[in-house]
Amino acid sequence: MWRPVVVGRFLTGWGRPWLASSKQSAELMGRSFLPLLFYIVLCGSGDLLAEAELIREPYVQLTTRSSGVVTWRTNEPITPVLRYGVAPDNLTQSVATGQIVTRVSPELKGWPGVPRLGQTTPEGVYQYEVTISGLEVDSKYYYGVFDGDRLLAGGTDTYFLRTQPGAEPGRPLRFWVVGDTGDGGMIQRNGYAAMKEYVVESGRPLDAFVHLGDMAYDDGMDTMFQANFFDVYGGLICNTVTWPTMGNHEGHTSDGVLGIGPYYDAFVLPENGEAGGVPSGSEAYYSFDFGPIHFVCLNSHDEARGEANRMATWLREDLARNDAEWLIAFWHHPPYSKGSHHSDIEDQLVEMREVMMPILEEHGVDVVLAGHSHIYERSMLMNRAYATPTDSSGVILDDGDGNAEGDGAYVKSAHKHPHGGTLAVVSGHGHGSDFSFGLSPVHRVSLKEGGSVIMDLEGDTLKFTMLNDEGIVRDEFQLIKRGVVEPRIPLNDPWSPFGPAIVASQHTGGKVEAHLVAQPNVEDAIVHYTLDGSVPTMASPIYEGPIDIGAPTIIRAISVWRGGKRRSPISSRVLEPAAPGPLRYARIPLLHEEDDAIESGLGITDLHSPVVGITSPETSWFGLRFRDAGVPRGATILSSFVLMRPALLGMDPAEWTVYGDLSAAGQPFTEDLGGLSSRPRTTSGALWNVSAWMGIGFQLTSPDLSEVVEEVVGQPDWVPDSAIGLLVSGVGERSASSFDGAAAGAPEFWVFYDERDALTVASDARLNAFVRITTEGERRLFASLEILNSAAARGFAYTIEGSPSMAPGSWQALNGSFAGPLPGARPGFSHLVFEMSQMDGSAFGEKYFLRVVVARQ
Numbered sequence: 095m096w097r098p099v100v101v102g103r104f105l106t107g108w109g110r111p112w113l114a115s116s117k118q119s120a121e122l123m124g125r126s127f128l129p130l131l132f133y134i135v136l137c138g139s140g141d142l143l144a145e146a147e148l149i150r151e152p153y154v155q156l157t158t159r160s161s162g163v164v165t166w167r168t169n170e171p172i173t174p175v176l177r178y179g180v181a182p183d184n185l186t187q188s189v190a191t192g193q194i195v196t197r198v199s200p201e202l203k204g205w206p207g208v209p210r211l212g213q214t215t216p217e218g219v220y221q222y223e224v225t226i227s228g229l230e231v232d233s234k235y236y237y238g239v240f241d242g243d244r245l246l247a248g249g250t251d252t253y254f255l256r257t258q259p260g261a262e263p264g265r266p267l268r269f270w271v272v273g274d275t276g277d278g279g280m281i282q283r284n285g286y287a288a289m290k291e292y293v294v295e296s297g298r299p300l301d302a303f304v305h306l307g308d309m310a311y312d313d314g315m316d317t318m319f320q321a322n323f324f325d326v327y328g329g330l331i332c333n334t335v336t337w338p339t340m341g342n343h344e345g346h347t348s349d350g351v352l353g354i355g356p357y358y359d360a361f362v363l364p365e366n367g368e369a370g371g372v373p374s375g376s377e378a379y380y381s382f383d384f385g386p387i388h389f390v391c392l393n394s395h396d397e398a399r400g401e402a403n404r405m406a407t408w409l410r411e412d413l414a415r416n417d418a419e420w421l422i423a424f425w426h427h428p429p430y431s432k433g434s435h436h437s438d439i440e441d442q443l444v445e446m447r448e449v450m451m452p453i454l455e456e457h458g459v460d461v462v463l464a465g466h467s468h469i470y471e472r473s474m475l476m477n478r479a480y481a482t483p484t485d486s487s488g489v490i491l492d493d494g495d496g497n498a499e500g501d502g503a504y505v506k507s508a509h510k511h512p513h514g515g516t517l518a519v520v521s522g523h524g525h526g527s528d529f530s531f532g533l534s535p536v537h538r539v540s541l542k543e544g545g546s547v548i549m550d551l552e553g554d555t556l557k558f559t560m561l562n563d564e565g566i567v568r569d570e571f572q573l574i575k576r577g578v579v580e581p582r583i584p585l586n587d588p589w590s591p592f593g594p595a596i597v598a599s600q601h602t603g604g605k606v607e608a609h610l611v612a613q614p615n616v617e618d619a620i621v622h623y624t625l626d627g628s629v630p631t632m633a634s635p636i637y638e639g640p641i642d643i644g645a646p647t648i649i650r651a652i653s654v655w656r657g658g659k660r661r662s663p664i665s666s667r668v669l670e671p672a673a674p675g676p677l678r679y680a681r682i683p684l685l686h687e688e689d690d691a692i693e694s695g696l697g698i699t700d701l702h703s704p705v706v707g708i709t710s711p712e713t714s715w716f717g718l719r720f721r722d723a724g725v726p727r728g729a730t731i732l733s734s735f736v737l738m739r740p741a742l743l744g745m746d747p748a749e750w751t752v753y754g755d756l757s758a759a760g761q762p763f764t765e766d767l768g769g770l771s772s773r774p775r776t777t778s779g780a781l782w783n784v785s786a787w788m789g790i791g792f793q794l795t796s797p798d799l800s801e802v803v804e805e806v807v808g809q810p811d812w813v814p815d816s817a818i819g820l821l822v823s824g825v826g827e828r829s830a831s832s833f834d835g836a837a838a839g840a841p842e843f844w845v846f847y848d849e850r851d852a853l854t855v856a857s858d859a860r861l862n863a864f865v866r867i868t869t870e871g872e873r874r875l876f877a878s879l880e881i882l883n884s885a886a887a888r889g890f891a892y893t894i895e896g897s898p899s900m901a902p903g904s905w906q907a908l909n910g911s912f913a914g915p916l917p918g919a920r921p922g923f924s925h926l927v928f929e930m931s932q933m934d935g936s937a938f939g940e941k942y943f944l945r946v947v948v949a950r951q
């Protein structure tokens with residue numbers, strides 16, 4: 095009698111020593127085949143063993159045109175047999191024990207030479223992997239899995255595998271595409287149920303399940319795979335092949351470079367070109383043919399992504415040899431996304447775009463699919479969109495909605511052609527959608543809701559359907575590859591997912607003006623708007639100038655261009671008049687594309703960069719210009735700052751200096767050589783030690799610019815409606831949104847001022863006094879002083895004097911020891927508290943007078 099003795103422990107924790115376990119040994123030995131004799135010895139006294147049960151139902155993977163793999167797990171060793179045939183009740187053929195790969199839990203003793211499952215596998219697991227070969231192309235085979243003669247599962251019409259169809263266009267093919275499903279929650283399950291219902295109602299079953307990674311939250315452990323993938327999708331994968339890619343959550347316990355861990359235990363993937371394509375030598379990235387489609391799966395998580403690294407090298411070789419009608423690539427980290435992940439700022443996403451997209455497009459890729467970002471997003475037909483940050487100018491070939499019912503399907507020439515146009519789809523909404531950074535300019539649709547994507551190939555048309563977790567179709571588009579389509583020139587006024595920018599300017603007295611800026615900012619674009627909350631149409635009023643906001647107002651607007659053929663999404667914003675207050679101020683958005691500029695060290699000035707700031711090591715200056723400041727000449731500036739919105743992360747130390755533009759009345763920026771650096775500028779400059787930009791999308795405030803702005807508005811030829819220009823130089827890369835990049839996110843300028851000259855303002859410092867009695871009964875006198883903290887104020891000295899009588903000559907200076915600032919000071923002022931004591935040390939009388947004397951230093 096033999097019984098397994100359990101001596102190992104199920105390892106938990108964050109170290110990774112367990113990774114160097116099962117699969118590695120499997121690879122060293124090749125997939126090991128158990129000698130049949132071993133089983134005879136092992137199971138000879140089976141009556142003493144508990145009857146084995148399935149703990150992972152059989153599932154289908156790695157189907158080719160002539161083979162397929164079925165895998166299952168039991169809780170006790172069995173004599174594994176797989177029977178198959180063309181009818182469920184007639185399984186005439188079999189794959190016998192000796193042809194079956196067995197792998198067991200790491201702690202099991204008495205299995206010499208048998209490959210082990212990873213260290214996160216629970217104790218007492220026996221996994222069986224069967225390759226059925228010699229099958230007919232595009233044919234259905236029913237199967238059953240047995241322990242000797244005892245049926246464990248199968249033998250019904252739900253257990254089957256289907257071999258891949260041939261390369262010639264033939265019957266329609268249907269794929270289910272989704273990522274980031276892995277929490278086992280309601281949205282995942284509802285999305286799955288919605289897909290099944292859609293499939294039943296439309297009368298066409300799935301041919302394959304393409305999983306875009308993150309299938310086993312949170313850490314990709316074996317138990318998480320069981321609970322969140324196998325237990326949920328068991329009814330699907332027992333007859334539908336899964337083609338997965340590894341997500342970062344799987345990467346917590348699996349290693350793509352070594353090919354070990356629970357992900358690699360769960361899946362058998364074609365590293366040797368078994369299903370078509372060039373052998374990759376890795377299960378983490380591979381290719382396969384499916385009918386007329388060549389699929390490429392990449393490892394965006396932990397494989398080196400450089401051009402000269404092995405994945406890119408293999409990809410070029412694989413694509414060079416590929417001649418399939420369609421080319422679809424998928425991986426986890428999206429090259430274009432602004433969902434829960436941002437493809438302009440995260441390394442994996444940036445590198446997949448900058449390095450892999452050029453290789454794929456060189457070989458005529460049609461579609462790229464990714465997950466990771468918990469959202470549904472899909473692009474227009476584009477080419478060469480490799481830049482960071484992603485920009486739509488010069489890369490969009492067709493900016494329509496791609497829907498036959500709308501602008502018409504996207505079209506490409508038949509067969510494989512480089513740079514014919516790519517569609518990028520993010521389907522990372524498998525367990526819901528939680529956050530969005532905004533909209534990517536290359537996307538046509540972005541939907542923050544749970545769901546999945548169904549991809550149908552029908553003849554020469556590839557159809558995409560986004561089905562949300564309630565079963566509602568939320569987006570449909572198609573790509574047709576037919577005949578010869580003339581190469582297209584990228585559009586210079588492509589559709590953009592942004593509606594008109596609605597920005598507010600504010601001036602003293604609570605006056606708010608709304609400015610509507612068409613996007614894209616092209617010659618024939620016009621903006622229609624409503625102020626009553628109704629949907630704007632082409633019959634709504636046309637925007638012609640700033641709108642005064644005298645009461646809370648809902649502004650809704652659309653841009654229309656290309657003779658009405660293109661319409662933007664609706665923008666809406668609620669604006670309220672500001673409460674009038676004693677302070678004078680101006681809040682001025684940057685409203686014109688030529689009002690932000692960057693200049694390189696060689697003096698080349700660019701007025702149309704999608705980002706502004708010290709945006710590269712070559713950038714030495716940037717300029718911002720704010721029109722109609724409305725600040726009178728000679729005003730005292732109480733406080734002033736500029737708000738910028740980071741477009742990219744920036745970590746390098748950065749130190750800038752902000753100067754004011756002294757050209758007559760803030761002349762427009764030009765693209766002349768030295769367009770910024772050669773302009774006359776203020777002698778004062780505000781030092782800006784720029785913090786690390788660790789996030790994007792929100793506004794960051796500059797240091798106080800009062801001194802600089804005071805010098806600008808103090809010029810003899812300054813008139814109130816001049817533009818205030820800021821000229822910034824320095825080192826340290828930071829890229830903020832520019833008007834050209836996203837008008838609604840462009841910089842904004844604030845200034846608080848007082849029309850009086852500085853001495854008058856300073857003399858009006860408010861003095862208050864109060865007495866506090868200590869517990870010892872001692873009376874102590876405090877003075878609180880509200881003083882200007884503007885640049886001008888720094889030129890004054892404040893002395894507090896006291897007198898018992900107010901008689902001339904009775905005033906004496908008091909020792910005021912600074913007791914700290916008070917919270918809640920007005921903008922532009924500091925509220926300071928001093929504790930007073932007499933010079934001669936005597937006590938203050940019952941009645942005592944205080945005054946503040948202001949003098950220029």
Ligand SMILES: [Fe+2]
Pocket residue numbers: 274307308341342343426465466467
């Ligand atoms: Fe992810």
